[in-house]
Amino acid sequence: MEVLPEEYIPGFIMTLKVALAGLLLALALGVIFGMLSTVKVKVLNVIARIYVEFFQNTPLVVQVFFYYNCLPFVIGGRVPKFIIGVIGVGIYHGAYISEVIRTGIEAVPRGQFDAAYSQGFTYIQTMRYIILPQTLKMIMPPLANQALNLVKNTSVLAMIAGMDLMYHADSWGSDLGYFVQAYLPCALLYFVICFPIAKLSRYLEIRAKRTPVPKKMKGVA
Amino acid sequence: MIKVENLKKNYGSLEVLKNINLTVEEGEKLVIIGPSGSGKSTLIRCMNYLEEPTAGEVYINDQLMTKKNRGEMARKYSSMVFQQFNLYPHMTVLQNLTLAPIKLQKVPKKEAEATAMKYLERVGLADKAGAYPQNLSGGQQQRVAIARALCTKQKLILFDEPTSALDPEMVQEVLDVMVGLSKENITMVCVTHEMGFARQVADRVIFMDGGYIVEEGTPEHFFTNPENERTKAFLSKILH
Numbered sequence: 001m002e003v004l005p006e007e008y009i010p011g012f013i014m015t016l017k018v019a020l021a022g023l024l025l026a027l028a029l030g031v032i033f034g035m036l037s038t039v040k041v042k043v044l045n046v047i048a049r050i051y052v053e054f055f056q057n058t059p060l061v062v063q064v065f066f067y068y069n070c071l072p073f074v075i076g077g078r079v080p081k082f083i084i085g086v087i088g089v090g091i092y093h094g095a096y097i098s099e100v101i102r103t104g105i106e107a108v109p110r111g112q113f114d115a116a117y118s119q120g121f122t123y124i125q126t127m128r129y130i131i132l133p134q135t136l137k138m139i140m141p142p143l144a145n146q147a148l149n150l151v152k153n154t155s156v157l158a159m160i161a162g163m164d165l166m167y168h169a170d171s172w173g174s175d176l177g178y179f180v181q182a183y184l185p186c187a188l189l190y191f192v193i194c195f196p197i198a199k200l201s202r203y204l205e206i207r208a209k210r211t212p213v214p215k216k217m218k219g220v221a
Numbered sequence: 222m223i224k225v226e227n228l229k230k231n232y233g234s235l236e237v238l239k240n241i242n243l244t245v246e247e248g249e250k251l252v253i254i255g256p257s258g259s260g261k262s263t264l265i266r267c268m269n270y271l272e273e274p275t276a277g278e279v280y281i282n283d284q285l286m287t288k289k290n291r292g293e294m295a296r297k298y299s300s301m302v303f304q305q306f307n308l309y310p311h312m313t314v315l316q317n318l319t320l321a322p323i324k325l326q327k328v329p330k331k332e333a334e335a336t337a338m339k340y341l342e343r344v345g346l347a348d349k350a351g352a353y354p355q356n357l358s359g360g361q362q363q364r365v366a367i368a369r370a371l372c373t374k375q376k377l378i379l380f381d382e383p384t385s386a387l388d389p390e391m392v393q394e395v396l397d398v399m400v401g402l403s404k405e406n407i408t409m410v411c412v413t414h415e416m417g418f419a420r421q422v423a424d425r426v427i428f429m430d431g432g433y434i435v436e437e438g439t440p441e442h443f444f445t446n447p448e449n450e451r452t453k454a455f456l457s458k459i460l461h
Contacts, residue, residue, distance in 0.1 A: 211353075
């Protein structure tokens with residue numbers, strides 16, 4: 001028998017696509033809500049808090065089932081599985097990433113804001129040039145961790161026949177009764193995506209702790 | 222240059238500044254002294270609205286400062302040097318110096334870098350342009366911070382205890398730079414405990430205690446014959 005049934009290929013691609021688009025959505029939501037939870041405006045803090053607490057404290061499976069079964073009634077039309085997958089993991093991990101970004105922003109010393117404001121930078125400019133670049137360096141390891149979990153969590157799509165890797169593995173295995181042969185290569189394919197991310201996370205963690213090396217200046221010094 | 226009227230600042234029920242009236246002339250070197258908790262840092266931080274006053278007004282060049290225009294006022298008139306230096310750690314020294322001129326004042330990059338190198342030379346750190354703040358000693362970082370404050374070419378520089386976080390042997394190198402600066406037509410407001418510096422450069426000294434300005438006068442007056450009992454007690458403890 002074949003080692004890797006060819007149905008796995010479209011499944012693998014679907015999983016990759018959902019993971020990538022989901023990650024982009026999660027990052028966008030994470031940055032927005034992470035910033036909302038650090039500004040000095042109570043209403044915005046509360047909105048960010050509600051988002052984070054709701055999506056962190058309910059199971060992803062429930063959320064995805066909700067999008068699959070209830071969303072069509074709300075918007076009055078069928079929702080493609082791909083979209084369900086993307087908003088499913090995107091919104092769920094967006095809540096976690098929002099927390100990662102909030103703690104990252106709060107870890108930047110207050111004096112950095114003082115320095116930026118004293119020079120006349122606006123809040124947005126301060127964030128863009130001064131705070132977020134520092135936040136980013138600190139949060140890269142936990143962020144990579146979130147990306148890794150997001151990839152694995154795309155497998156909930158299998159429960160709603162999402163045409164992803166896990167779905168194909170399961171349906172192929174059930175058809176033939178070869179469960180070991182079905183799940184092992186499936187796990188291996190997830191591993192192929194996740195292991196490099198885990199390695200990257202470790203590398204970024206080490207790099208973030210390093211003291212920077214002075215740059216050689218050409219022409220100016 | 223600066224006019225402070227009936228300034229009050231509370232943190233919750235704690236009154237840090239009680240009623241401050243103060244005028245600083247253009248080009249004047251004003252030194253603020255006083256014990257910890259007397260409100261001197263809060264006062265200087267109100268001058269560029271890093272702290273928003275609870276009541277009262279701050280005018281820079283006759284323009285009323287508000288929460289809304291504080292960025293514009295900072296871009297136009299003032300810069301600040303902090304106790305903890307507050308250099309941007311993810312940027313090189315040169316990038317620290319050129320960020321505001323390039324992004325806020327729209328100075329061309331080449332020109333901003335040339336200006337930055339000029340001021341780095343002046344604080345004796347031209348060879349550190351490519352270094353990161355973490356590569357530098359405290360004294361060097363503070364000199365870079367002063368150069369950064371100069372790069373935007375404002376008329377007013379606020380110093381909030383610029384030498385208090387330094388190792389004793391690094392204090393002098395920073396003070397030397399500040400003394401050099403005092404010979405120019407820059408308005409300097411400086412919160413400090415360095416009495417030698419105050420004596421050397423101040424046009425006027427104010428002594429704060431408990432949220433009030435208790436006494437003000439020339440350095441001469443202060444160090445030879447202060448009138449207020451509280452001032453005398455404070456000075457006798459720090460002058461030996």
